[in-house]
Amino acid sequence: MIINGSLTIINFYLAVFFPEIGETLFSTQGIMVMLLIAYGGAMWMFLTSAPKVYTVMVSDLNIAQLFYEQILDLPIADIPLHYYYNYEQSLGASSFDPIYMGSTLHDTMPKPSDGLWYQLKKNTQLHIIGGASLGYKDCQRHVCFDHECLEALLLRVQSRRLRYKIRKENPLNFLVKDYDNRVIEMAEVNN
Structure with a gap:
């Protein structure tokens, strides 16, 4: 088992139990998708809470x-x-x-x-x-x-x-x- 600087503890556990998720979730594309989902959620909260x-x-x-x-x-x-x-x-x-x-x-x-x-x-x-x-x-x-x-x-x-x-x-x-x-x-x- 080799752990380098880019492989975090969370990524390690995901890679052990779900190997295909761990590699794609923390890739550049995976992080961009997570950021877009977070941005969409923040905009939804902003617009629905507006009076x-x-x-x-x-x-x-x-x-x-x-x-x-x-x-x-x-x-x-x-x-x-x-x-x-x-x-x-x-x-x-x-x-x-x-x-x-x-x-x-x-x-x-x-x-x-x-x-x-x-x-x-x-x-x-x-x-x-x-x-x-x-x-x-x-x-x-x-x-x-x-x-x-x-x-x-x-x-x-x-x-x-x-x-x-x-x-x-x-x-x-x-x-x-x-x-x-x-x-x-x-x-x-x-x-």
Whole structure:
């Protein structure tokens, strides 16, 4: 039995009990395959542990900040790591080519740090961005594409015992009054 520097104790035991595994597992190709499997596992863990993010577009960020922090009492959340890598924003904007759109689109596209971030549920965050027009009778408008998000916000409104009125069930649209008697329209955009 000859043991040289490249043959480790583990390799020795594998070579004794499983000779064909010991030679291929610790070869250059075997190590590369193990590294790729480890990298794939790490990426899977990263993507599955990332929080779900709902985006709500609002008419006025300052009024929205008061509404979500003081009235709905949502805790401020950190920006999820996958937003730093532009993972979700690139899905929606990938059809726009900056070469054809000019520099104005690139300058006006929101950055991940723009807006407000709140923890809605345990592994669910709310990203509040500006850009919505005023709503019903010039009230503040909060627009969302996700029905589940608006249902969670409606539950939060109900638990805080705020005055609200459901205008439409599908797509969900309801009005909420804040403490300053401002009417906020929460509207689901039908896909």
